[in-house]
Amino acid sequence: MAKKGRVFSGARPTGRQHLGNYLGAIKNYVALQDTYDSVYCIVDVHALTTVETTENLKQNTFEMALDWLAAGIRPDESILFVQSHVPEVMELHTYLSMVTPFGKLTDLPTFKEKVRQQPENVNYGLLGYPVLMTADIVLYKTDIVPVGIDQAPHIEFARETVRSFNYRFNTKVLIEPQVKHTEVLKVVGIDGKDKMSKSLNNHIELASTAEETTKRVREMVTDPARQRKTDPGNPDICNVFTMHKIFSPQEEVDMINVECRRAGIGCVDCKLRFANNLNKDLEPFRAKRADLESKPSYVQDILNDGGKRARAIAQQTMSEVREAMQLP
Ligand code: ADP
Numbered sequence: 001m002a003k004k005g006r007v008f009s010g011a012r013p014t015g016r017q018h019l020g021n022y023l024g025a026i027k028n029y030v031a032l033q034d035t036y037d038s039v040y041c042i043v044d045v046h047a048l049t050t051v052e053t054t055e056n057l058k059q060n061t062f063e064m065a066l067d068w069l070a071a072g073i074r075p076d077e078s079i080l081f082v083q084s085h086v087p088e089v090m091e092l093h094t095y096l097s098m099v100t101p102f103g104k105l106t107d108l109p110t111f112k113e114k115v116r117q118q119p120e121n122v123n124y125g126l127l128g129y130p131v132l133m134t135a136d137i138v139l140y141k142t143d144i145v146p147v148g149i150d151q152a153p154h155i156e157f158a159r160e161t162v163r164s165f166n167y168r169f170n171t172k173v174l175i176e177p178q179v180k181h182t183e184v185l186k187v188v189g190i191d192g193k194d195k196m197s198k199s200l201n202n203h204i205e206l207a208s209t210a211e212e213t214t215k216r217v218r219e220m221v222t223d224p225a226r227q228r229k230t231d232p233g234n235p236d237i238c239n240v241f242t243m244h245k246i247f248s249p250q251e252e253v254d255m256i257n258v259e260c261r262r263a264g265i266g267c268v269d270c271k272l273r274f275a276n277n278l279n280k281d282l283e284p285f286r287a288k289r290a291d292l293e294s295k296p297s298y299v300q301d302i303l304n305d306g307g308k309r310a311r312a313i314a315q316q317t318m319s320e321v322r323e324a325m326q327l328p
Pocket residue numbers: 010011012013014020021022023024025026146147148149150151184185186187188195196197
């Protein structure tokens with residue numbers, strides 16, 4: 001079947017992926033493969049903006065590849081690769097930086113947040129992150145970028161950068177990408193408050209065992225106004241209920257919706273039901289992941305092969321870019 005266009009997305013090698021990554025991004029990576037030519041990248045160079053040491057980079061890349069493949073990325077059809085295997089992206093980053101106003105980068109909320117998070121390491125790469133991200137995307141002539149809502153300003157930045165570049169060099173060589181979110185825009189962590197994130201340690205890893213997952217789910221914060229089992233709860237503001245709506249059968253969701261409000265079901269029971277449904281859902285993922293984990297050279301071959309295929313596209317784009325720029 002002819003594909004509608006190209007999808008690209010990337011994420012830093014943060015190791016084992018969590019439910020937020022899955023529901024906010026990976027689920028779309030998998031779904032879009034059916035209709036789009038898909039390119040998925042583990043952006044190890046981006047990771048250098050925040051990591052203090054690179055000693056875990058290889059392992060984290062491997063863990064992430066395992067998660068993405070086990071979740072359903074099909075490496076024979078789609079391209080799965082590591083950013084640094086395609087050095088053309090650094091060249092495009094440099095060219096794009098010439099049409100990027102400095103003030104625009106310093107104004108980005110994501111940059112300001114990073115400055116707050118790591119004031120001792122405000123490096124140049126951190127400032128240029130959105131430019132490199134734009135290069136990642138446009139190098140593959142991408143139409144659609146599936147990412148979580150937190151990344152939306154970066155995609156808008158990429159679109160503006162493409163317009164500036166094309167205008168400056170009077171060309172149409174670069175394509176403006178469109179952002180695509182999943183229906184779950186922001187997965188909240190087990191604290192019931194903040195975005196699920198590894199750095200906040202409020203996450204549930206996809207690759208945990210069923211026992212570990214159940215333990216984590218039991219720690220989830222529910223409706224804070226509900227102190228005792230006999231108090232009626234409000235599912236509309238409860239993160240456990242939000243998760244039930246994603247992972248539980250409709251009859252169970254309907255039952256909880258009614259029973260929670262009249263204190264007919266307690267939070268512990270409700271969480272155990274969610275944990276069971278989540279574990280059931282993740283069973284095939286875990287089996288596939290364990291199998292892949294036992295074949296590290298097979299996974300490495302996938303990444304190497306993906307790198308070669310990605311590089312062929314990148315080299316073609318770069319020759320068009322250099323020509324458009326009239327580089328001697
Ligand atoms: P990066 O900073 O490299 O994007 P992250 O691990 O923060 O790495 O995110 C990877 C992908 O998962 C991104 O598309 C991001 O938007 C999405 N994501 C991460 N956490 C959440 C969350 N809690 N809810 C929804 N989407 C999320």
